[in-house]
Amino acid sequence: MNAFDWSTTPLGPRVxxxxxxxxxxRQILDSSFPxxxxxxxxxxxxxxxxxIPILGNKHVALGRxxxxxxxxxxxxxxxxxxxxxxxxxxxxENFPLIIDRSGEEEQAWFTFCxxxxxxxxxxxxxxxxxxxxxxxxxxxxxxxKLVNEELGHRLKNTLALVQAIAxxxxxxxxxxxxxxxxxxxxxxxxxxxxxxxxQDWSSASLLALLWQKYWVxxx
Numbered sequence: 001m002n003a004f005d006w007s008t009t010p011l012g013p014r015v016x017x018x019x020x021x022x023x024x025x026r027q028i029l030d031s032s033f034p035x036x037x038x039x040x041x042x043x044x045x046x047x048x049x050x051x052i053p054i055l056g057n058k059h060v061a062l063g064r065x066x067x068x069x070x071x072x073x074x075x076x077x078x079x080x081x082x083x084x085x086x087x088x089x090x091x092x093e094n095f096p097l098i099i100d101r102s103g104e105e106e107q108a109w110f111t112f113c114x115x116x117x118x119x120x121x122x123x124x125x126x127x128x129x130x131x132x133x134x135x136x137x138x139x140x141x142x143x144x145k146l147v148n149e150e151l152g153h154r155l156k157n158t159l160a161l162v163q164a165i166a167x168x169x170x171x172x173x174x175x176x177x178x179x180x181x182x183x184x185x186x187x188x189x190x191x192x193x194x195x196x197x198x199q200d201w202s203s204a205s206l207l208a209l210l211w212q213k214y215w216v217x218x219x
Contacts, residue, residue: 001029001046001062009063010042020119024128034133037117038066038081039126045069054110054133056101066129072105073097084114084127094134109138 007013011021021039028035028048036047043066052059061069070077076097080090091113098105112131116124 001025004062006063010040010044011063018119018125020117020125024117028128034131036066036129036131037126038129039117043067043081051131054101054131057103058101070099072100080114081127084116085124087116087124089113089115094138108133108135110134 006017011017014022017025021037024037025046028037028046031048032050034048034051034054036045036051038045045061045064045066047055047062055061055069058069066081067074067078076095080092083090093111094109095112096107096109099108100106110131111134112129115128115130117126117128119125
């Protein structure tokens, strides 16, 4: 920040910056969380060290237009930035973006907040981008979902096999009514597992279980 020649940017020499900008600059430089300041109608960008991994090969981007830095995704994030400049903050979780920060496009996800930055008189002079990349988390969740779906499919196959074995084994010892009851109980067990899979095995509503297609009949 101190070594950069800000006179070559729309912000001009640092000695001429408004005190409001200097205050927020000191705040982001003292933060270990990725943050960037976007200032003025030219979207001039200032960021801290924690923001550098998000930029990748786009660093060094100090003094450049935020719209230019993220040109490949500006159609998506530009309107969000405009809302911040209009005075409305926006918080979004796991926002998908296709970006180019390594020489080729990649799919990435971010959780971020665009907050208006105001001068003492109340007018909006820029915005603060507070962001964390969630790409690894989103991909891990997607992989877990696929695993759960596969587990559910295999469980249904196993229950169908158990039912077939039971029918063959008990066909002479059980009545038709008893076999129907047994089959319904297996079906209810399978649907209960479906609900748990949709809830990531955390919890399930008893009411949701009762409203399944198959009911557990006792006796």
